[in-house]
Amino acid sequence: MSAESGLNTFRDSNGLWEGHDVLEVASPEGFERNPKLVLDFYNARRKQLLAVSPNSAHFALAELEKDHEVVIVTQNVDDLHERAGSTQIIHLHGELLKVRSTDNEADVLDWRQDLNVGDFCENNHQLRPHIVWFGEAVPMMEIAIQQVQEADSVIIVGTSMQVYPAAGLVEFAPYSSPIYFVDPNPSLNSTHRITVFAEKATTGIPKVIASLKDWRGGF
Numbered sequence: 001m002s003a004e005s006g007l008n009t010f011r012d013s014n015g016l017w018e019g020h021d022v023l024e025v026a027s028p029e030g031f032e033r034n035p036k037l038v039l040d041f042y043n044a045r046r047k048q049l050l051a052v053s054p055n056s057a058h059f060a061l062a063e064l065e066k067d068h069e070v071v072i073v074t075q076n077v078d079d080l081h082e083r084a085g086s087t088q089i090i091h092l093h094g095e096l097l098k099v100r101s102t103d104n105e106a107d108v109l110d111w112r113q114d115l116n117v118g119d120f121c122e123n124n125h126q127l128r129p130h131i132v133w134f135g136e137a138v139p140m141m142e143i144a145i146q147q148v149q150e151a152d153s154v155i156i157v158g159t160s161m162q163v164y165p166a167a168g169l170v171e172f173a174p175y176s177s178p179i180y181f182v183d184p185n186p187s188l189n190s191t192h193r194i195t196v197f198a199e200k201a202t203t204g205i206p207k208v209i210a211s212l213k214d215w216r217g218g219f
């Protein structure tokens with residue numbers, strides 16, 4: 001979703017995230033080994049996020065709310081869906097513009113500046129990014145499953161379907177609900193249930209929306 005806004009996806013062609021092994025910067029063990037490196041990594045991601053804008057695919061999904069109930073379930077940690085105007089967004093893997101106490105995961109703060117070693121919560125515990133790292137629980141999963149179970153249509157955009165439990169969400173879609181998959185390098189094939197658009201989000205999502213109109217005989 002956010003690649004065309006200028007944010008790199010999780011794994012580039014070398015399997016690295018912005019030049020780093022994902023386990024180095026996105027695991028509790030990596031944070032314990034080198035907290036400064038991890039905080040600096042997310043500081044750079046936060047700066048980058050504040051310099052980019054939503055793209056036409058984000059806006060198309062926000063616009064879809066005029067005629068439909070749209071629930072976005074995202075692995076992205078950016079706020080580009082929010083900025084485009086979508087109102088129901090479930091962040092499975094956390095949010096870059098929030099931090100939390102390392103002592104109490106319910107103690108979450110909005111955060112737009114750099115986060116450094118020595119930045120503490122009000123109870124004097126180090127703050128960390130509000131990001132779900134590898135090996136950590138995905139607290140929003142239950143509510144995401146419930147939304148997919150109730151969906152009349154499911155649109156999957158831009159994922160290599162490698163990270164579980166997120167990649168398993170599609171299995172909860174009702175059998176009668178059509179599934180659309182938009183990705184220039186799709187990891188699923190078209191079947192009688194799944195329609196694949198092997199293209200980028202900004203061109204693929206308008207085609208999905210047109211198919212939804214055809215399927216429902218117009219909105």
Ligand SMILES: NC(=O)c1ccc[n+]([C@@H]2O[C@H](COP(=O)([O-])OP(=O)(O)OC[C@H]3O[C@@H](n4cnc5c(N)ncnc54)[C@H](O)[C@@H]3O)[C@@H](O)[C@H]2O)c1
Pocket residue numbers: 001002003004008009010011012026075076077093131132157158159160161162163182183184185186187199200201202
């Ligand atoms: N904690 C985190 O920050 C975190 C964790 C997991 C995933 N994510 C994000 O969630 C997204 C999906 O996760 P993933 O593990 O499947 O990432 P991934 O990097 O493995 O896969 C990204 C997918 O996006 C596709 N893609 C590239 N450009 C596209 C475009 N313009 N339009 C549509 N699709 C495009 C690629 O073909 C690939 O299949 C990624 O953007 C990733 O950055 C963030």
